[in-house]
Amino acid sequence: MLEMKNIAKIYRTEAIATHALRDFDLSVADGEFVTVTGPSGSGKTTFLNIAGLLEDPTDGTYKLDGEEVGQLNDRAKSRIRNEKIGFIFQSFNLIPDLDVTDNIDVPLRYRGLPGAERSKRIRDALEIVGLASRQHHLPSQLSGGQQQRVAIARALAGRPRFLLADEPTGNLDSEMASQVIALLDDINAQGTTIIMVTHDMSLAGHGGREVRLLDGRLASPDDAETLAATGTGV
Amino acid sequence: MPDLEIRPILGTMRRNPVGAILIALQVAFTLGVVANSLFIINDRIGLINRPTGFDIDNIVTVQSTLLDDPADKLQQVRTDIEALEAIPGVIAATSVTQLPLSNSGSGTELFASADPNAPEVNGARFTMTETGLDAMGLTLAEGRWFREDEIKLPSTYGDPINVVIVTRVMADALFPDGNALGATVYDHLRRPVTLIGIVEHMQGSWISWQHLDNNIFTPQVPMQRFARYVIRTEPGSLDQVMSQVEPTLAATEPRRIVQRLRPYSEIRDRTYTEHRAMAIMLGVVSVLLIIVTAVGIVGLVSFVVRQRTRQIGTRRAIGAQRLHIVRYFLVENWLMTTGGAIVGMALAFGVNYWLANLFSLPRLDPWYLPAGLVILWLVGLLSVFAPARRAARISPAIATRGAAL
């Protein structure tokens, strides 16, 4: 359960103040698959960064799992990112010098899991994304779609409550993109809450619920109010 | 036990070895030089700080040359000594022919028996008066010092003497079984002399001589117009006494040249000039090398942090605490430093072994190698700390906002 109220984010530079988000309210129930759409520059990434505790809002309150997260210190936020949230980035963000296994291992080491548990989780996650045979490849030896699947495995291995994806198909061709979307659907079907940001209108409303951003505001107020009880979907 | 990520760090280093190798080589070289330098510096400081056996910090020396041949040189010397001892703050004064630690002087030899095959025992020779023990601040271990009636004006320093005093090391060299005191020893012409006293310790003339501590005292005053005086002062009175020496000597006999009035410590310092210069030079070289190494590490880590900005942001996004980021760079650098240091320790040992054999230099005490290792660990950790902290401040938002991975 994720709940944002009156969230605002202002980027101030010497010359201008950009209102990247304003008066933003959103509730996401457990198990939902929400797509956040909007044109470039409308504040989608800003929203996702705040949702994922990568940035602090300028104003407003944000509760994750019932916990007010705005006041937490850096260490506590790092823990939440590590334990409750899985991230999928547009450009995959795999660590180029680590092979597939070690990439997936990174967040598990931060959590301090014992080696045997980490190995098991890595195997399971690779099984889910269908890359068990590539465990010793470097990112540079994989296609974009495979890299994104490794990134998804890295997010899944932490068994997060929330999966946050920023344009996960933005750097992929359409075939690879549909593989990735199908994978996210499967994951959502297993109960993980997914919030996916995209400017690809063909994916709008994909998971059953769409939130549209325009110029830092919700474009259709209904979406914010409606706690769509759907979430599992094709 | 926290997860230090050693295996993935080593893997990353293996894939990008250039920076790590450069740092490791620099560390190896620095460790080799620093360990050897510390060893030599310590060795030199040890030499300089060897106990002298006399009260070096409270002694003034001076040299006097009479303009005319004295009618009675022995009396002249006695008058000078009495006048010098009358200066307030003076404990005692004596005449000497040569000064310990001056790197100049003359030596002679003694024999434990008249047997022509008896081994000769070499020592430097110091002529002193009955006040010599107090004027030098020596410690008498056994027997007695010279009496006033034993002091002679020799016609040459080879004149026969009746009594002699030696340092303990010299006594033990003459009589390894002990019982030196009261024994008859034989001078360079095999003339018998009675050994009346043993001085606990005094360093002799030549600091590099293996028998520096073998010293012979004879009861004589300097010949002809020349005399040198050793004046021992109460602690703290040295400067004040020094200002009185020339006027005092001028008052007893104005027709003379007074030269080389100086604190004894100056004589020692001048004798050890090269040792000290060597120690300082090696110290400066070591410090400079350490600075160069530190700058190299700071530079490399700063470069790597900038290069990996996106990666660090991503690590933060997926759950790294700032501590994890700092620790990553500390461990990475620690591995490089340790790798280099192991090579450096082996090289330092090998090069020293080779040099020691070639030039018969002292063999490196192996403890300087781990000491060098610890120094370079500290240099490494301190150098990494600032750029690693900068890395830890990289925003996790970088992960979604771009920058090179």
Ligand SMILES: Nc1ncnc2c1ncn2[C@@H]1O[C@H](COP(=O)(O)OP(=O)(O)O)[C@@H](O)[C@H]1O
């Ligand atoms: N760090 C930043 N500093 C200043 N302006 C920013 C920063 N990040 C984003 N912005 C601005 O905020 C607005 C929203 O950006 P973003 O959330 O990235 O949009 P989207 O992801 O929908 O393309 C844009 O106008 C963008 O230029």
Ligand SMILES: [Mg+2]
């Ligand atoms: Mg964006």
